[in-house]
Amino acid sequence: MKIDLHVHTSPRSKCSNINPEELIEEAVKIGLDGFCLTEHQVIWPVEEVAALAADSGVRIFRGNEITTAQGDVLVFGLEKDIQGVVPIQMLKKEVEAAGAFSILAHPFRGFKVFGMTDLSMSVEQAAKKKALSFVDAVEVRNGKVSAQDNEMAEKVADHLGLPGTGGSDAHNTDELGQWITIFEREIADEADLVVELRSGRFSPGSLR
Numbered sequence: 001m002k003i004d005l006h007v008h009t010s011p012r013s014k015c016s017n018i019n020p021e022e023l024i025e026e027a028v029k030i031g032l033d034g035f036c037l038t039e040h041q042v043i044w045p046v047e048e049v050a051a052l053a054a055d056s057g058v059r060i061f062r063g064n065e066i067t068t069a070q071g072d073v074l075v076f077g078l079e080k081d082i083q084g085v086v087p088i089q090m091l092k093k094e095v096e097a098a099g100a101f102s103i104l105a106h107p108f109r110g111f112k113v114f115g116m117t118d119l120s121m122s123v124e125q126a127a128k129k130k131a132l133s134f135v136d137a138v139e140v141r142n143g144k145v146s147a148q149d150n151e152m153a154e155k156v157a158d159h160l161g162l163p164g165t166g167g168s169d170a171h172n173t174d175e176l177g178q179w180i181t182i183f184e185r186e187i188a189d190e191a192d193l194v195v196e197l198r199s200g201r202f203s204p205g206s207l208r
C-alpha cells in the first residue's frame with residue numbers, strides 16, 4: 001500500500017498552498033493509496049477527515065508534525081495538540097503513554113549548508129545526534145531536502161537499526177508522492193497505520 005506520510009494543507013499549515021480536495025484528485029491521478037495530513041502542531045478533527053475521505057477512493061490518515069527543541073517529529077496515533085517548542089524527551093513520554101509512533105523528520109536537513117558539521121562527518125558521528133534516541137523511526141526520504149541530506153539519514157538509520165520512512169513534505173499539490181512509504185500490508189485505519197509502522201513492514205519509495 002502506497003502512502004505519503006508527510007503532507008501539509010492550507011489553511012491549517014500556513015506555509016502550504018494545498019487545497020485538500022485538489023490533494024485527493026492528485027493522489028488518485030498518481031496512484032497513491034493514501035496520505036497522511038501532518039500539519040504543524042495541529043491534528044485534524046476526525047469527522048472532517050472522514051467527510052473528506054468519503055467516496056474519494058483514497059485513504060486519509062491524521063498525524064501531526066511537532067516542533068521539538070531537537071528537530072521536527074512526525075507523530076501518528078497521538079490525539080493531542082502539543083503547542084510551542086517542547087523538549088523531545090517530553091514528546092517521547094506523550095508518544096509512549098498514547099501508544100503512538102514517532103518519526104524524526106528530515107533529520108539532516110541542511111547539515112552541509114549550515115555547517116552543523118563539517119563535510120567529513122562520518123555516519124557514526126551523525127548517528128550520535130541526540131534526537132535519534134527518542135524516536136521510533138527516521139524519515140530517510142523527505143521531499144524538501146537535498147539528496148545528500150536524505151542519504152545521510154538513510155545511512156544513519158541503517159547504522160542504528162531504525163526503520164526508514166518516506167514522505168513528500170508536500171506544500172504544493174504537484175509535490176505529493178515525491179517520496180512515499182510502501183507498506184506490505186493493507187492499512188484500513190489509523191490504528192492499523194500505527195501497527196504497521198511498529199511492525200517495520202515497509203520501505204521508502206517514490207511516485208515521481
Ligand SMILES: [Zn+2]
Pocket residue numbers: 065072105106
Ligand atoms: Zn518539518
Ligand SMILES: [Zn+2]
Pocket residue numbers: 006008065169
Ligand atoms: Zn513538514
